[in-house]
Amino acid sequence: MQHPQEPTIGTFDFVIVGAGSAGCVLANRLSADGRHSVAVLEAGPEDRDLWIHIPLGYAKLFRKGTVNWMYETAPEAELNGRRVYQPRGKVLGGSSSINGLVYIRGQREDFDHWRQLGNPGWSADDVLPYFRRAEANVRGADDQHGGDGPLSVSDPHTHELTEAFIASAVHEGLPRTRDFNGVVQEGVGYFQTTSRRGRRCSAAVAYLHPARRRGNLTVITEALTDRVLIEDGRAAGVVFRRGGVEQLVRARREVILSAGAFGSPAILQRSGLGPGELLASLGIPVVKDLPGVGTDLQDHLQARCVMRCTRPITLNDMTTSLIGRVRLGLEWLLTRSGWLAIAAGHAGAFFRTDPRLATPDVQVHFIPFSTDRMGDRLHPFPGFMAHVCQLRPESRGSVRITSRDPAAPPEIRMNYLSTETDRATLLAGLKKLRAILHAPPLRPYVAAEVEPGPEATDDAALMAHIRARASTVYHPTSTCRMGPDPRAVVDERLRVKAMPGLRVVDCSIMPSLVSGNTNAAAIMIGEKASDMILEDARAA
Template sequence: MRELGGFDYIIVGAGSAGCVLANRLSASGGHKVLLLEAGGRDTNPWIHVPLGYGKLFRDKSVNWLFETEPQAELNQRRISQPRGKVLGGSSSINGLVYMRGQREDYDQWRQMGAVGWSFDDVLPYFQKAERQSRGGDDYHGVDGPLPVSDQSEPHPLCDAFITACEQAGHPRNDDFNGAVQEGAGYYQTTSHRGVRVSAAVAYLNPARGRPNLTIVTNAHASRILFERRRATGVEWRRGDETWRAQADGEVILSAGAIGSPHLMQISGIGPAALLKSRGVAPLHDVVGVGENLQDHLQVRMVFECTRPITFNDDLASPWRTMLVGLRYVMQRRGPLTVSAGYAGGFFRTDSALASPDIQVHFINFSTSKMGDALHRFSGFTASSCQLRPESRGYVRLKSADPFDAPAINPNYLGTDGDRRSTVAGIKLLRRIMRGPALEPFVKLEREPGPDVESDAEILAYCRQAGSSLYHPTCTARMGEDPGAVVDSRLRVRGLDKLRVVDGSIMPFVISGNTHAAIVMIGEKAADMILADATRANTAHAA
């Protein structure tokens, strides 16, 4: 056992929220902060090239390479759950789409008992984080660490898609993070001048030189240390050595919706019966730890293009591939700057709905599965994602071994409502894709194909082809009811000096990509943690 010493705050996980906390909690110089990351440094060059995420889907040096349990409603398939194992966490390997979700999401969080988390409460923290390339307004900030940029250039397929959406009766929307989310347009990205800006680049790099911030990589957390019900430190493995450090202030879990509940469970915090069955002595019986997992399911449609203008065509030609590389190196433009959604939209499958229930990602390439080689034909992709799934699953330890990956079960399509909404999303998307503006570009609908028409046939295709959109959340959900894991200040209920600050605290998954919301959670949590410390010091002095 090796000792690193004492700190005011120990943060487990250098992902979207952990990097924010490391920066903000160490900024004054008055607090000693330790940041632990199971992965290594973000030196892989593909991390920093936006489209490089395709190279990282199966790279175990930066990716946990999790898989779900066999999914009952997806033909018993195991679904890939890539999670970042590197400084920046999943923000270093994600698709770069900047999306906050809907006002209604956060207002409903507040209605569920999350005091201080309404949209009006969280908007200032989105603004605080943001450096919007278009300038500031009532919804956007310009002084934050996280750049938010437009795509480097338009594309004829994206323009045709947006026009087809308008022809189908959907509005154009040039700012999904403004007054309304509904409509079609180009996505903005967390990049700057054609280079990915992860949470590590935005928040951690500026703080690296601070003497009160210690960053330890390749540190696999193995246990939270306790004295009775007070968190006092963290133990971790680094190579063949076991280390520990003491927290005089708080232990903060930012290991994500899979990592944080798993670490709590192997430390004795969770459903007592489950822990005992896995050889872990229960310290604190909290039924909600690891439960309520939600994720977005996407179903992709693949089209063959009439013209050789797709990224498939670029990579099929050595000459064009070279030009793509040269354009990126010389101009920071072209296909290598594109996010996982080039264009897209938010739509209502039923006009009676108060807000969009479907998100579409449109991209100018096609593949059988993310991480696989692109198709040999000229292809492009449009996917539909149900924004507010009803289904909930779990993350549960398989053993007391911290290196044994947990069982992950999102329970995709687990309700009739989810199945109906997913089918409705494909039908809506298909109407758009058959619109006049796209007709000159669509040679053939390859997947699911024109023979798949009835609701039953579409559902069968969804079960065959559905995959994760990589937004696991809610496994340590916030609230004031007995099933909640953390309170509105993100403190683990029933324990002292332990907080959870990451996507696991969401009461339900937001309506969109999750990175921006998790950065916001980190910003808001940092303010709460510092305010609580000030109050405690004032009370102690009195």
């Protein structure tokens, strides 16, 4: 590509695009020994917003454009043509600064499957040391968990409504568990969260901020990446916009994209690396025709149940008055506990919709408050809700840029529920969840079922509810998929195929979606990638 005329602000060994979950890990690990200079470009601002650091503050950030990309999908055919809102973090820490804090790694079988797809070094036994290295679990270290890593993992406070939910799930045949991240995932219990003494422990808090005192690490915020600079057949730097001015930062060794499942493929496409027909249609010179860039998009779709509670013991009841809201704030400020310290899933469950399955195929999030839509006001009545999602969807979507302008949002097509397996699994999961919510231990707390509602008495009515109300669990992955097949974008060392000096390190490289929340796996990917990058640098 033609040499740009933008001013060069510096040359570094490594240039990382995106200070999200994986990017913050890379920034810390690559700069740790002082041998390499590292620059991090983040499109959003510093993470100074108070709501970022209050765990329940994610509700205040759900539609806050200063720290959130606020994407949405194209109309989804199987969801009555609805567009599905897709929040993504645009701030130091990325989505780990605005997410629901739930710490779930996924099943061992997920990573063994990655290895079976032709990705050596990514089996469950291979990645476990990186999960453990990252983790500072409040329970201490053991053979499955770390005790002194950067990422704090804590236990939540208990609540009688949540205890009743857990007891109901046990009544319906699920074992109670203390650890969804051990050898066996199946069961019901409290979620552990990425928090530390009542404050969010984002990737920026855990990894980036402790490293910023280093002289060899430069963090540039409000830097919107346009494209990768390619010279003499290799990645040589990054062109970005800051304050309305295009600038260039150069990389001696590597450019590393950590811009997420939507951002990384879009940057590759604007750089001339992607489906040739798409690039040509937008007037972008095709550097390498890589048809897999932006394909194989996967996500978790969730269906919900909303219940009216018989007693004023939910968060809803604390927010109906100014006095209640003040009490909430004071409790958190003085004790770093209470309602503002809970996550977007207080407790959860993993179960199989078919006993013939080897592992759980659905996940439940239980929350002791209720709302019509995440980010909206809570209901004026006592309420709670639970969501169920299919863990391993067959539906596949795409991310395609619509313009050469880096500020233009890409076209996101999820194609939710486009296979019969996906429809049948989510329906079966919803029916099981409904049975749990009406089981004897919870029955004294249930005044009425608000959604799907008592009129939903058959499968057709429940599917109609799913199509009308189902939404994302915010886990997009796999748009720069790792693998040996021709449509894969990166190899097992996360190097972009046919483009030296360029890697992708974020959830977009997942060969398949993990069975659970994705933040823990994103941090693991950053940990493992940092070792591979440093190994390759030493061998060069």
